[in-house]
Amino acid sequence: MSQILMLLVTISILSLSSSPSLAAEFQGTGNAMSRSNVCRFAPDPSYCRSVLPNQPGDIYSYGRFSLRRSLSRATRFMSLIDDQLNRKGKVAAKATLGALEDCKFLASQTIDFLLSSSRTVDATKTLSFSRAEDVQTFLSAAITNEQTCLEGLKSTASENGLSGDLFNDTKLYGVSLALFSKGWVPRRKRSRPVWQPKGSFKKFLGFRNGRLPLNMTGRARAVYNSVTTGPGRKLLQAEADAVLVSDIVTVNQDGTGNFTTINAAVAAAPNKTDGTNGYFLIYVTAGLYEEYVEIPKYKRYVMMIGDGINQTVITGNRSVVDGWTTFNSATFILSGTNFIGVNITIRNTAGPTKGQAVALRSGGDFSVFYSCSFEAYQDTLYTHSLRQFYRECDVYGTVDFIFGNAAVVLQNCNLYPRQPRKGQSNEVTAQGRTDPNQNTGTAIHGCTIRPADDLVTSNYTVKTYLGRPWKEYSRTVVMQTYIDGFLEPTGWNAWTGDFALSTLYYAEYNNTGPGSNTTNRVTWPGYHVINATDASNFTVTNFLVGEGWIGQTGVPFVGGLIA
Structure with missing residues (x-):
């Protein structure tokens, strides 16, 4: 985005935020509630109260205000990144410049997500399930982008005062996501048909x-x-x-x-x-x-x-x-x-x-x-x-070799843990969900997990796990999958200490093979052996709402659980 365009966006947002029409919007239809009441839905209620206007409104008016403010903050952060890049020029190390360039790309993408979401919620209070899914996905990705930028800066010791902005922006986006999830997202429909291409x-x-x-x-x-x-x-x-x-x-x-x-x-x-x-x-x-x-x-x-x-x-x-x-x-x-x-x-x-x-x-x-x-x-x-x-698909790797914070289903894939560096363990997944309202997670469905050839023939023992919690609300489900006997009986590995063990969601359903026995699995509060009803929430149909967009590709898939 050009500097001129960013300036225009910032001006329009600030004018919206301070205009009398916005104040009038808080008196709109719906159930009026105070700032404190609506902030009960946010991950950080105290922060939520500090950013929302102190006047009565409904969930929709508060949500729209939060999104506009989020967009303003994202545009401001883009300017800060540009300033850093202009100052550092060719002086900074490659990794530092790379981290700043990553942040610039991510900030530009976030502005797109927030602008699209704001336009959608401004237009209506009632959204179709698929359209609500779009906005929830964009807001989830905006939060992920902030986390990715912050981690890149930290890894190169180049925070340069940007970490505070990233931290507050992430919390603000969390407010927007929480209010959107409460106000616009319809109740998820179940029992959708299984789709197969012709x-x-x-x-x-x-x-x-x-x-x-x-x-x-x-x-x-x-x-x-x-x-x-x-x-x-x-x-x-x-x-x-x-x-x-x-x-x-x-x-x-x-x-x-x-x-x-x-x-x-x-x-x-x-x-x-x-x-x-x-x-x-x-x-x-x-x-x-x-x-x-x-x-x-x-x-x-x-x-x-x-x-x-x-x-x-x-x-x-x-x-x-x-x-x-x-x-x-x-x-x-x-x-x-x-x-x-x-x-x-x-x-x-x-x-x-x-x-x-x-x-x-x-x-x-x-x-x-x-x-x-x-x-x-x-x-x-x-x-x-x-x-x-x-x-x-086939995926070969060692530490955290399927990681990130998308809404993703791997179906009928082969996952091959291989020989890592000495002293390391293998984790198939490291899912990065940071907010309980993000519609993200990793679903491994109908796959095969077995050791790669170099792991089979290795001369020293390597422990292999289904995953570990990269972030606080890490969410991974393994279902109807063949797991070979090399997997550690506990199944899952901790990241550090008791981090995320009560807030993560790890689940297994109806897996097979010698490594699928759940008798000696971890006893963390966030680990579950689930039934078919719960497992269906993580299928292509319910988790990805995938019939339309996967269907048009002609690629075969199973929409529900495998019969």
Whole structure:
């Protein structure tokens, strides 16, 4: 966002906050309540009372005021980050500049989220379930962005007085999320139908036994012969429910395609599309692509298809030890919405001694990965924020190797703990929910958890756990999953002392395999062995509200529990 645009946004927000019309809004319809009364719903009631106006209103007027103030604060923080970057220039260390650049990106994204949310709540008091889910997701992500920025600054010892702003902004966003959750979010509906695609995506790609073929060359040639690339045309027109594409390009390192690098193909994708004309399809032929790929937020509805796991490989080696923040260490960064990734391996080869080193960082809303592999050690798969779905993917890692604070379901995936650095233990997950009103969490559904080959053949014992609580309200559910016998009988590991043990939500449902026995599991207040009713809350249907956005991709999924 430009400085001029930020200034205009700030002026408009401040004028709204001080105008007589806003004061009149507090006398609107609904149940009038005092500031103290409404702040009972906030995580920090005292802070809530300090930021809301001391005059009667209803939940809607208070919620709108809080969102406007949140947007003003986010815009102010963006200016502070710009000032820091301008002062430090090229003098600061790479890690410090990287942390500030991360914060700038995150602040820009947060402004987008808060502006969209504010416009939505200003327009109505009644929202559909899916629209309410959108706003709750955006506000949840805004809080996550603040935490990510703060952690990056702390990791490089470069807080520069910004930590106080981040701390207060996070609390303010928590007030907005709490009031929105109380006022606008409708009661969740249960018993939605299980959805399965009718298969044109499968037919187009030549699926066999639910997997993609390793050699896509012939298929890709057939695509060119059978697809009209004009607006709104369908793949294989005879298919009534085919997946739409707007254009198809090929990446081939030998120069016979449209591009020789993946990033060049991404740059060619149209900006800010709404999906009406379909996906921009990038076919990446087999090869080892040593490049750091980024799908920016303005590249929407991109579909990327490779020749198969271990055939199309994207690789990098950035790590925290080598001066990168965890956030910007990723080999593949996804910020654009409605992305589909199929038949690709994404690696970070930094190794077990280099600390945090991410393969994929996903902060793209409505993202879907199918038949992909993510390979690294510590912090392999960074499910940073928003809504994500993974189907029939492989994930290899060691410490906290699936982490972040998205609303994410991994379904029919293979999770492979591998050999860590000596003295470390393996944790499959480290979920980062910091606010009880965030609609985030990690659901592992119908997967397989077994040791990677190097862990099987290791010469010393490594303890492996299902997860540990990275943040206070960490939420992870493992259900209908095969767990091999190498898992520690306690199942879950503490982060430090008794941190989050009573506020986290860890649950298991109907798992199988020698490691699934819950008899000797942890006895923390936040750990549960749940029934089918509770488990259904973490399915694609209820947790992701996924029928529509996953359904349009053609990727198969089970909406409810596996029968």
